[in-house]
C-alpha cells in the first residue's frame with residue numbers, strides 16, 4: 001500500500017498488514033462459518049448496474065433543495081469547525097484508493113438511482129429509493145467531532161437524521177441484536193475494489209442499543225449541502241464516540257441480524273480493529289499511542305488530548321455496562 005504524500009503527522013498505514021495475511025484471514029473466517037453475516041449482505045443485482053458514472057460530478061441532486069436544515073443545538077461542540085476544504089479533500093475511502101487524496105476519484109461514484117435495502121430480521125423486507133427515504137426522515141444539522149483511529153480529527157456540520165428514525169422505518173424484529181451496514185460494490189468505478197485482497201464490500205455493524213442511541217446519526221449532508229461523494233454520499237453513518245472506521249460510507253443495505261458481523265477492518269486485522277472501537281486515550285493502538293489527536297482546526301493542525309468516548313461519554317458510557325471484559329476500546 002502506498003501513501004502518496006506522506007506528511008509529518010501521517011502514521012504508518014493500516015494496510016501495512018501483508019496481503020497474505022488478509023487472504024488467510026478471509027478464508028479462515030469463511031471456513032469457520034463466521035462469514036455468514038458478510039455473505040448475508042451480498043449486493044442486490046441491479047442496484048447499481050443501471051447507474052451511470054458522471055465524471056464531472058455535476059448531475060442534478062434531487063435532494064439539494066432540502067438543505068440547509070435546522071440545527072440541533074442540544075449537542076455541544078467544544079471546538080471550532082474544521083475548514084470545509086480540509087474535510088472534503090483529506091479522506092479515507094478505500095474503495096477509491098488506500099491514501100487520503102481520493103476526492104477527485106470518488107466523483108465517479110454514480111449517485112442515482114440509489115436504492116437502500118432493509119432485510120434480515122425485519123417485519124417486511126424493503127428496497128427503497130434514497131430520494132423517497134430521505135423525505136420520510138426528520139432532518140436536522142449536528143456539529144460532531146470525528147476521530148480517526150490513525151489520530152487525525154476534525155469537527156464538522158453533518159445534516160441528516162437519527163439512526164433511530166431509520167430503525168422505526170425498518171421495523172426490525174425483537175430477535176434482532178445487530179444492525180449490519182454495507183457499502184456499494186462495483187469495480188467498474190471503484191478502483192480500490194479491484195484490490196482483491198481486501199474483504200469487499202465494506203461492512204460495519206452496531207448493536208441495536210448503540211443504533212438507537214440518540215447520538216447515532218445518518219449523515220446525508222455536510223456543511224449545509226448534500227454530502228460530497230468522497231465523504232460517503234448519499235448516506236453514511238456518524239457515531240462520534242467511535243473511531244472513524246465505524247463510520248461506513250455510501251450505504252446500500254441495512255441487515256438486521258442475531259449474529260455480530262465481522263467488519264471490514266476487523267476481518268483484515270482483528271488484533272488492531274475490533275467491533276466496539278470506542279475512542280479511549282488510555283488504550284493504545286498496537287502501533288501507536290492514542291493519548292493525543294491531531295485536530296485540523298481553522299488555524300491549521302494542532303495537537304489536542306484525546307477524550308474518552310471522544311468526549312461523548314455522558315451519552316454513551318451506559319451502553320457498555322456489564323461488558324467490561326470485552327475489548328471496548330479498539
Ligand SMILES: Nc1nc2c(c(=O)[nH]1)N[C@H]1C(S)=C(S)[C@@H](COP(=O)(O)O)O[C@H]1N2
Pocket residue numbers: 087090091092093094095146147148149183202230231232243244245246247248249250
Ligand atoms: N465504505 C467506506 N467507508 C469508510 C471508509 C472506507 O474506506 N470505506 N473509511 C472510514 C474511515 S477509516 C474514516 S476515518 C472515515 C473518514 O470519513 P471522512 O473522509 O468523511 O472524514 O470514513 C470511514 N468510512
Ligand SMILES: [Mo]
Pocket residue numbers: 092147148149150243244245
Ligand atoms: Mo479512519
